[in-house]
Amino acid sequence: MNLRSTVVYSSIILNLLLIVGSNTMKKKPTPPECPFCDYPADKIIFQTENVVVFNDRTPKASVHYLICPKEHIISIKTLSQKDIPVLVEMKQVADQLIAEKFQKQTGIVLGFHSPPFYSVKHLHLHLLVPPFTPKYKKHSYTSHFGGLWFKDVNSVINDLYNPVA
Numbered sequence: 001m002n003l004r005s006t007v008v009y010s011s012i013i014l015n016l017l018l019i020v021g022s023n024t025m026k027k028k029p030t031p032p033e034c035p036f037c038d039y040p041a042d043k044i045i046f047q048t049e050n051v052v053v054f055n056d057r058t059p060k061a062s063v064h065y066l067i068c069p070k071e072h073i074i075s076i077k078t079l080s081q082k083d084i085p086v087l088v089e090m091k092q093v094a095d096q097l098i099a100e101k102f103q104k105q106t107g108i109v110l111g112f113h114s115p116p117f118y119s120v121k122h123l124h125l126h127l128l129v130p131p132f133t134p135k136y137k138k139h140s141y142t143s144h145f146g147g148l149w150f151k152d153v154n155s156v157i158n159d160l161y162n163p164v165a
Contacts, residue, residue, distance in 0.1 A: 034072060034121070035122075036122035036124065039052055039054055039068075043055070048089065050069060050070055050071070050089055051067060051086070051089055051093050052068050053065050053066070053067050053097065054068075060128065062129055063101075063102070064126065065126075065127040067093055067124065067125040069090065069123055071086065073122070074115075074121050074123065075112075075121065076112045076115075076151060077115050079123075079156070083160065084160050084161065087156065087157050091110070091154075094125060097127065102129050105129050107130040108128065108129050110125060110128075111150050111152045111156075112124070112125060112126070113126070113150055117149035117150070
Protein backbone atom coordinates (compact mmCIF):
# COMPACT_ATOMS: atom_id res chain seq x y z
CA MET A 1 0.00 0.00 0.00
CA ASN A 2 1.52 3.33 -0.99
CA LEU A 3 1.43 6.54 1.05
CA ARG A 4 -1.46 8.05 -0.92
CA SER A 5 -3.63 4.95 -0.40
CA THR A 6 -2.79 4.92 3.29
CA VAL A 7 -3.80 8.57 3.68
CA VAL A 8 -7.08 8.05 1.78
CA TYR A 9 -7.89 4.92 3.78
CA SER A 10 -7.10 6.65 7.08
CA SER A 11 -9.28 9.61 6.10
CA ILE A 12 -12.22 7.32 5.31
CA ILE A 13 -11.87 5.50 8.65
CA LEU A 14 -11.63 8.77 10.57
CA ASN A 15 -14.73 10.17 8.85
CA LEU A 16 -16.69 7.00 9.64
CA LEU A 17 -15.67 7.25 13.30
CA LEU A 18 -16.77 10.86 13.44
CA ILE A 19 -20.12 10.05 11.82
CA VAL A 20 -20.75 7.19 14.22
CA GLY A 21 -19.61 9.33 17.14
CA SER A 22 -21.79 12.31 16.37
CA ASN A 23 -24.78 11.69 14.12
CA THR A 24 -26.11 8.48 15.63
CA MET A 25 -25.96 9.52 19.27
CA LYS A 26 -29.00 11.26 20.65
CA LYS A 27 -30.01 11.89 24.24
CA LYS A 28 -31.42 8.76 25.76
CA PRO A 29 -33.00 7.88 29.09
CA THR A 30 -30.51 7.07 31.82
CA PRO A 31 -29.13 3.62 31.06
CA PRO A 32 -28.97 1.32 34.09
CA GLU A 33 -25.30 0.59 33.42
CA CYS A 34 -24.12 4.23 33.45
CA PRO A 35 -21.45 4.50 36.18
CA PHE A 36 -21.86 8.28 36.52
CA CYS A 37 -25.64 8.44 36.97
CA ASP A 38 -25.64 6.94 40.44
CA TYR A 39 -22.13 7.68 41.65
CA PRO A 40 -21.38 6.53 45.23
CA ALA A 41 -22.03 9.42 47.63
CA ASP A 42 -18.90 8.69 49.68
CA LYS A 43 -16.71 9.33 46.61
CA ILE A 44 -18.26 12.67 45.65
CA ILE A 45 -15.90 15.59 46.31
CA PHE A 46 -18.39 18.37 45.68
CA GLN A 47 -21.91 18.73 44.36
CA THR A 48 -24.64 21.20 43.54
CA GLU A 49 -28.25 20.60 42.63
CA ASN A 50 -27.26 19.81 39.02
CA VAL A 51 -23.59 18.76 39.08
CA VAL A 52 -21.32 16.24 40.87
CA VAL A 53 -17.53 16.18 41.11
CA PHE A 54 -15.37 13.13 41.79
CA ASN A 55 -11.87 11.82 41.11
CA ASP A 56 -11.17 10.07 37.83
CA ARG A 57 -10.58 6.37 38.57
CA THR A 58 -7.55 6.41 36.24
CA PRO A 59 -5.99 9.85 36.80
CA LYS A 60 -3.74 11.27 34.10
CA ALA A 61 -2.49 14.23 36.17
CA SER A 62 -1.64 14.99 39.79
CA VAL A 63 -5.30 16.04 40.19
CA HIS A 64 -7.89 14.70 37.74
CA TYR A 65 -11.48 15.55 38.61
CA LEU A 66 -14.55 14.75 36.55
CA ILE A 67 -17.41 17.24 36.72
CA CYS A 68 -20.67 15.65 35.58
CA PRO A 69 -24.24 16.82 35.16
CA LYS A 70 -26.69 14.80 37.23
CA GLU A 71 -28.93 14.64 34.16
CA HIS A 72 -27.75 11.93 31.76
CA ILE A 73 -26.30 13.66 28.70
CA ILE A 74 -24.33 11.37 26.41
CA SER A 75 -21.65 13.68 25.01
CA ILE A 76 -20.80 17.11 23.64
CA LYS A 77 -22.22 15.95 20.29
CA THR A 78 -25.71 15.61 21.79
CA LEU A 79 -25.81 19.05 23.42
CA SER A 80 -28.30 21.73 22.44
CA GLN A 81 -28.78 25.34 23.48
CA LYS A 82 -31.05 24.22 26.32
CA ASP A 83 -27.98 22.57 27.89
CA ILE A 84 -26.03 25.84 28.14
CA PRO A 85 -27.07 26.49 31.79
CA VAL A 86 -25.72 23.15 33.00
CA LEU A 87 -22.49 23.61 31.00
CA VAL A 88 -22.02 27.07 32.50
CA GLU A 89 -22.64 25.61 35.95
CA MET A 90 -20.09 22.85 35.30
CA LYS A 91 -17.52 25.50 34.34
CA GLN A 92 -18.41 27.64 37.38
CA VAL A 93 -17.90 24.63 39.65
CA ALA A 94 -14.52 23.98 38.02
CA ASP A 95 -13.55 27.64 38.43
CA GLN A 96 -14.62 27.54 42.09
CA LEU A 97 -12.52 24.42 42.75
CA ILE A 98 -9.53 26.00 41.01
CA ALA A 99 -9.91 29.21 43.06
CA GLU A 100 -10.23 27.28 46.34
CA LYS A 101 -7.61 24.58 45.84
CA PHE A 102 -5.29 25.37 42.92
CA GLN A 103 -5.10 29.17 42.59
CA LYS A 104 -1.29 29.21 42.33
CA GLN A 105 -1.15 26.34 39.83
CA THR A 106 -0.58 26.99 36.11
CA GLY A 107 -1.42 24.89 33.08
CA ILE A 108 -4.78 23.64 34.37
CA VAL A 109 -6.86 22.00 31.65
CA LEU A 110 -10.68 22.05 31.40
CA GLY A 111 -12.35 20.18 28.57
CA PHE A 112 -14.32 17.30 27.14
CA HIS A 113 -13.38 14.29 25.02
CA SER A 114 -15.20 14.17 21.69
CA PRO A 115 -16.94 10.99 20.54
CA PRO A 116 -15.85 8.39 19.78
CA PHE A 117 -12.72 9.21 21.83
CA TYR A 118 -14.17 8.65 25.29
CA SER A 119 -14.92 5.67 27.49
CA VAL A 120 -18.06 6.62 29.46
CA LYS A 121 -21.16 7.76 27.59
CA HIS A 122 -22.10 10.40 30.14
CA LEU A 123 -20.94 13.98 29.63
CA HIS A 124 -18.02 14.80 31.93
CA LEU A 125 -15.74 17.81 32.13
CA HIS A 126 -12.12 16.99 32.89
CA LEU A 127 -10.32 19.25 35.35
CA LEU A 128 -6.63 18.36 35.20
CA VAL A 129 -3.91 19.92 37.32
CA PRO A 130 -0.37 19.24 36.05
CA PRO A 131 1.96 17.51 36.09
CA PHE A 132 0.53 14.85 33.80
CA THR A 133 1.40 11.22 34.47
CA PRO A 134 2.99 10.06 32.28
CA LYS A 135 4.03 13.38 30.71
CA TYR A 136 2.90 12.44 27.18
CA LYS A 137 -0.73 12.15 28.42
CA LYS A 138 -0.94 15.95 28.21
CA HIS A 139 -1.43 15.50 24.44
CA SER A 140 -4.64 13.51 25.05
CA TYR A 141 -6.07 16.57 26.82
CA THR A 142 -5.10 19.24 24.30
CA SER A 143 -7.35 20.61 21.56
CA HIS A 144 -5.55 19.44 18.41
CA PHE A 145 -7.09 19.61 14.94
CA GLY A 146 -9.98 21.84 15.98
CA GLY A 147 -10.95 19.72 18.95
CA LEU A 148 -11.06 16.42 17.11
CA TRP A 149 -10.66 14.33 20.28
CA PHE A 150 -10.60 16.92 23.08
CA LYS A 151 -12.42 20.24 23.19
CA ASP A 152 -11.91 23.14 25.58
CA VAL A 153 -14.95 23.91 27.76
CA ASN A 154 -15.17 27.51 26.51
CA SER A 155 -15.23 26.33 22.89
CA VAL A 156 -18.08 23.94 23.62
CA ILE A 157 -20.14 26.68 25.30
CA ASN A 158 -19.35 29.21 22.55
CA ASP A 159 -20.32 26.72 19.84
CA LEU A 160 -23.74 26.33 21.46
CA TYR A 161 -24.22 30.09 21.75
CA ASN A 162 -23.15 30.57 18.14
CA PRO A 163 -24.28 27.49 16.18
CA VAL A 164 -23.04 27.12 12.62
CA ALA A 165 -25.96 27.17 10.22
